[in-house]
Amino acid sequence: xxxxxxxxxxxxxxxxxxxxxxxxxxxxxxxxxxxxxxxxxxxxxxxxxxxxxxxxxxxxxxxxxxxxxxxxxxxxxxxxxxxxxxxxxxxxxxxxxxxxxxxxxxxxxxxxxxxxxxxxxxxxxxxxxxxxxxxxxxxxxxxxxxxxxxxxxxxxxxxxxxxxxxxxxxxxxxxxxxxxxxxxxxxxxxxxxxxxxxxxxxxxxxxxxxxxxxxxxxxxxxxxxxxxxxxxxxxxxxxxxxxxxxxxxxxxxxxxxxxxxxxxxxxxxxxxxxxxxxxxxxxxxxxxxxxxxxxxxxxxxxxxxxxxxxxxxxxxxxxxxxxxxxxxxxxxxxxxxxxxxxxxxxxxxxxxxxxxxxxxxxxxxxxxxxxxxxxxxxxxxxxxxxxxxxxxxxxxxxx
Numbered sequence: 001x002x003x004x005x006x007x008x009x010x011x012x013x014x015x016x017x018x019x020x021x022x023x024x025x026x027x028x029x030x031x032x033x034x035x036x037x038x039x040x041x042x043x044x045x046x047x048x049x050x051x052x053x054x055x056x057x058x059x060x061x062x063x064x065x066x067x068x069x070x071x072x073x074x075x076x077x078x079x080x081x082x083x084x085x086x087x088x089x090x091x092x093x094x095x096x097x098x099x100x101x102x103x104x105x106x107x108x109x110x111x112x113x114x115x116x117x118x119x120x121x122x123x124x125x126x127x128x129x130x131x132x133x134x135x136x137x138x139x140x141x142x143x144x145x146x147x148x149x150x151x152x153x154x155x156x157x158x159x160x161x162x163x164x165x166x167x168x169x170x171x172x173x174x175x176x177x178x179x180x181x182x183x184x185x186x187x188x189x190x191x192x193x194x195x196x197x198x199x200x201x202x203x204x205x206x207x208x209x210x211x212x213x214x215x216x217x218x219x220x221x222x223x224x225x226x227x228x229x230x231x232x233x234x235x236x237x238x239x240x241x242x243x244x245x246x247x248x249x250x251x252x253x254x255x256x257x258x259x260x261x262x263x264x265x266x267x268x269x270x271x272x273x274x275x276x277x278x279x280x281x282x283x284x285x286x287x288x289x290x291x292x293x294x295x296x297x298x299x300x301x302x303x304x305x306x307x308x309x310x311x312x313x314x315x316x317x318x319x320x321x322x323x324x325x326x327x328x329x330x331x332x333x334x335x336x337x338x339x340x341x342x343x344x345x346x347x348x349x350x351x352x353x354x355x356x357x358x359x360x361x362x363x364x365x366x367x368x369x370x371x372x373x374x375x376x377x378x379x380x381x382x383x384x385x386x387x388x389x390x391x392x393x394x395x396x397x398x399x
Contacts, residue, residue, distance in 0.1 A: 112368025113143030122241030143367030148191025
């Protein structure tokens with residue numbers, strides 16, 4: 001069973017706050033939380049999650065943070081993305097945002113590439129959508145040979161600011177990539193479709209295979225940003241996307257207990273100013289006009305009272321995490337996790353369990369079982385290639 005025990009890998013914390021594990025990039029191996037288990041699990045979970053060694057059970061949700069970071073993507077933190085594995089018959093994979101580097105973390109989970117075909121966008125900042133090109137183009141070459149990609153996302157205050165405009169532009173921009181591989185893939189693998197919905201309404205935007213997904217408006221930068229609530233088999237997960245503290249999220253959480261609420265949280269303004277080498281006045285604008293402070297996140301958690309709360313979109317450092325927890329604990333005392341890349345939550349009716357994944361750096365792709373096997377149809381080669389190619393008959397004939 002997962003249990004939190006102090007270890008030498010922990011960084012000393014401020015008085016009154018229990019010790020927390022170091023971030024994984026600094027040698028830690030556990031989730032950054034004082035409460036790795038909420039409830040009473042009906043089975044034993046290893047202290048770390050090893051992809052490929054734990055089957056997702058029927059009726060379970062597994063939520064994995066693929067990208068926990070910010071526009072400044074690093075090897076320690078990919079930009080924003082969260083994956084939900086659904087314990088339904090179809091074993092659906094649902095991905096919320098696709099920030100830079102997030103698909104490298106997806107690859108580490110050893111999940112079937114061809115099952116990753118449903119994308120839900122919270123908003124169109126580059127650090128939340130940059131890996132869509134990778135999913136559409138590169139993953140077609142890595143196993144998604146039999147189906148396209150479907151994107152759900154909000155409208156904007158103008159047509160040009162909506163998800164439909166963005167997705168169609170991406171599809172057009174990828175024509176060279178698509179045309180160069182049409183001979184070896186099924187026609188449907190070149191589909192990149194979009195379902196745009198009204199950002200301003202709290203509404204159900206997806207209902208399939210026992211899963212219901214609702215969107216709600218959030219306050220971030222421009223009109224046209226949303227968060228999502230996912231309901232399945234009596235379990236509920238809510239993801240804020242990027243936002244300031246807002247009532248639409250709180251109201252979207254009403255009606256049942258939320259098992260997991262992952263809410264964005266920026267460090268205090270002084271910490272932002274120090275880490276980004278900017279004046280504190282500018283840091284306060286960044287924090288207060290577009291994002292959520294630790295105290296703000298704490299207030300939202302206190303209003304919703306989820307079984308487990310998660311902080312996301314945070315620069316994770318050994319020195320910064322204690323500051324965030326110090327501020328948060330002034331207004332909220334419930335179970336909280338500072339998410340980092342590959343933080344994994346298992347949600348069941350009995351418990352919420354959080355761990356870190358232990359992954360390979362260079363895993364092979366897992367294509368999955370395709371609906372159909374496309375036949376290779378090599379294209380005609382341009383005439384100019386004949387004179388430009390270096391002959392290899394002599395080296396290929398060597399023993």
